[in-house]
Amino acid sequence: MNHPESLSSPQRRAWLGHMLGLLAACSAPSLAFAQERAHVVVVGGGVGGATTAKYLKLFNPALRVTLIERHPVYIRPYGSSEVLNGHVTMADLEVRYDTLRERYGIEIVIDTVTGLDAAARVVTTAGRRRIGYDRLVVSPGIELLYDAYPGYSEAVARTAVPSGWIPGEQTALLARQLQGMRPGGVFVLAAPPNPYRCPPGPYERAALMTEWFMTHNPTAKVIIVDPKDAFVTDETMMLGWNRLYRFNLPDDYAKRMATKVEIQRHPGPGMLTWVRGKEGGRPLRIDGRRMRIETEGETIQADVINVIPPMRAGKLAATLGLTDGSGFCPVDRRTFASTMVPQVHVIGDASIADAMPKSGFSANTQAKVVARAIVEELAGRPAPEPLWENTCYALAGKDYGLFVADVFKIVDGKIARINGASRYLPLDASPMQIKLGARYQQAWLRTFTQDCFA
Template structure:
């Protein structure tokens, strides 16, 4: 059981996770931010709110932010592509952030200067880099950016591929197969591929009732796994494997194959190659033919992170958890999906938390004060259908100099009534709006 008040309190906890100092006006400095997504925008907003005398400049190559969180709802017609668009007007006009639409192409870490594609130079005292992810299209044999943009879209970075995927699903033949190739860990939005499969299945129930959703996976588990499988079981005829039933509430036993089939690594689901001409994916189990193929490829830190020397051999950016300062380049802080900050997930919620922690830390550094011990919270919201929602909450703190999971006793959404799942879906939509406002408005 969880009350609406408790639920909304947890949804807004990110705002309280990093209480900013009251005497922030003692701090002065110049901060440049690369990337205007959730991490960069939240950082700039909260820095200006708490220390308005600090000069903050965001360099972002896109004039409008297209939010990835919630973007799979375009595929089932719940929202339009235009609903994903977020303006930078409030950052400019309300908080005094200098928003530059340009592309960062160079860094002189010794002189502390960022150069952009237009030739402009931006000096800084502290640099914050929040570039999101780069999709590694070529990690799956036969896949490429060209294939993604024409035949087998990814859409994990929302935009034209999202629209293409929506249209392919809409025009799929009756009884056709929608195949998702899930990514290996780590990746942006841990519940995302499985939520996407559920939302497409829900759409199929109405418009293509003999259609099929297959998810082929190099993993054996995923965040929100038990909750999502319960939703699949109740809504789409999915039979939960025997070895995953432990701790689950009463499940429906379906005599016929359901609309969703999840092929785990242990069952031969690891993808090996794709042939977009034949519209088939080779897995360790064999070949799977499909009418629509959606590949979510492996990922690494956004390109500018590599360009600036912030990534290690993992492809991600190691950071000091107290300040999110890079361990490789001094006076540069890395936020959001690009940061290597496990067990914090690569989610918008986590990026929002990290941005506030970094803003607090940099204000203290500018003012010559000690950096205080941080804490974080993350909530992964997901839908198994438009009216079937749930969430997984994580709380994190410092233990032995590292970020660690902290216990959160007495909270779960797995074994609750269908009415509460419907209510959770309402809250998820409310969170989407309030979260976007907290980061950008």
Template sequence: MKRRQFLQSTATSCTATWALGAISAFGAMDPARAQAAAGRVVVIGGGVGGATAAKYLKLFNPALQVTLIERNATYVRPYGSSEVLNGHASMASLDVSYDALRSRHGVQVLIDTVTGLDATRRHVITASGQRVPYDKLIVSPGIELMYSAYEGYSEQVARTAMPSGWIPGEQTALLARQLQGMRQGGTFVLVAPPNPYRCPPGPYERAALMTEWFRRHNPTAKVIVVDPKDSFVTDETMMLGWNRLYGFNLPDDYAKRMAPRVELQRHAGPGMLSWVRAQDGGRVLKVDAKRMRVETEAEVIQADVVNIIPPMRAGALARSLGLVDKSGWCPVDRRNFASSLVPDVYVIGDASIADAMPKSGYSANSQAKTTARAVVEQLAGRPVPEPVWENTCYALAGKDYGIFVADVFRLVEGRITRINGAARYLPLDATPTQIRLGARYQQAWLRTFTEDVFA
């Protein structure tokens, strides 16, 4: 208990220190200067990126009039949502309120749906008929799942038979019911997405958490991950956890590469969890929801539960506002995330083209802070400071087996580039204590990160 309290207090302290340090490093404004530099900033999208931007705009310059437009009265956080599937968390625990943004920071929160943009007059148009004026507009539109990417799959199929649950909500609850009610000895197939996608370690963490749950409640079940890729972020450290916990035998090339650095266990048989990568025929060709079949390049898999995480692109809002190019994502000026297509508009988070930065909540939070500072400085007619971004993705290979990837980014020749060295991951030779601490950090991060964004 003392260790847990220490970790939680340390994580809270780190978050608070970062918030205060960001304000101090960027330069706090005296009241007279702040009032002179005041303006109207509208933020569309109340997820991690948008909420962080709204909060930090007010922290950097309290005199700003900041309006956050979000269609849902409550935010349902995607990070940590896979823990609903194994009962570690409830759907209700994912709900986050906007109350603190209103009462503590003075953000005007407008629950409405954005239907258009008048870029000439600088007005945001909403479904209720409002025209909300702005001097600068920050858009955090998130992602859209491309359900039609696979023959036989659709949004209707996802809602009723083969859920995705990558955007948390009814599909997450459906998938939890399916997995927890799966017959003894059944087969769970997880279809991993192609790059780029939200939360790089997420599909593989989900597979691990469900394998752990099945080991206790359905020990003859099988978990099969079919993948259009040959590698993934945290692959070595995640698969090492699979090897130790679930009898997973690493592919020969991975085993050969990792063997000089860590002792691997060799298991008889395939184990509960298997990973079929692209070079082994893991690309999905089509699905049959009625027969619960997944056809890959290698074989047709008969399943009891199928979780499809389809390809992704920038959210529909981004397309409707003219912020998307032919890539399906939003091109931006890397220095301040200003849209390359619409003036006085900034696009942050998963929808933006951010080079080496992954599509993650931590990245969106980091981008929101630097963009908020850039907007404050531009409104005041001052130079924008050189940006530095961070990202840390925590993941679990099991309840007490934590891993991570941590990076720092700067602009190098106009592109966002990772500048830290090779030590990005939990070391392969990490001690059992370090691994358990990684899991504790993940749980503490879920709480303190939410506080940094919304509290």
């Protein structure tokens, strides 16, 4: 699933050691539950929850595992921006739970969790179920804070200025708006503040639409307004923009990167513009009726606006008492056990995981570590020392791929990245390496889904 060839030698050794540990757990399931099966309940059927349920059964088939999810079909966020340029359809994003039920014997309950009795170890649902557990894993995802900007709301997002960050009807609306935009129209993407869930990535989304406009609406403009001054893949992504869309890098980036790779200077503005926070890019107000967005630097008249608002842990996390004042869920770094409620683990975007990004890959690797920890602890053994990884693939264009690959461990009580500067696609990568990065991205979409749900 991950591509070890993209990692340095130390990263590969860590990756191999981690995978061997997981395989050892799979090949020697505990017999502690031969007389009475322990019951682990997983709430949330996205990447984190589905992976947890699957790997609990892989690590110990004797476990009883129940997955509670309110939607019968999961719509994957990773790869969802490709709906906007017509590369895939909304139907292509749909993932079902049949294999988890039929192959692994996981009990799938389609219902909405409404409460938690931590003393009795029981979750309650909207369908009047009371489901007991020995261990509970909660993977609630994110909640979008639509009201963070005056003039914006969930109702405005559903009808006029979509977010589409949680894929569904808003994604389909945004696709219709972009593909139907008038010739020479202006598309504004309001990037989110940190921390934010990714993928999809805001900067990849802008790039894919710029590429689409070059063919279908060549006089269109794409403007990214951003409260931040940098982003994780900024150098490699902007180099792609420079080569593909006549994007002129900010002077500080161009000066720094010119020591490693040739940077092209283009006359005049290109199709794509990035307005950083220090240049007045922070969004302040949304006017969905007049299709205007006000930033610290200016008010922009647009034809299509895509707002990616601030985020916090999904509503369920607060309902169950798992969040702190940050809006996210504090956890024990070793096992992701909640520090707020006993016998509950919180994984994925909702958890406070220090240096780990809020990505699908992070949720997947956290799920495997937590599943292993639960199996070992229920068997009366200590959880092994955790090791996590994350790889984020992105596209600057259909054939222009890039990535960031990291390995994490606990250092001084916090989750820290332990690999060095070789985490990115090199700036001087060859055209073949760049094209291979795009192929990796497409292959990852398939293999990652299989690892989580099949």
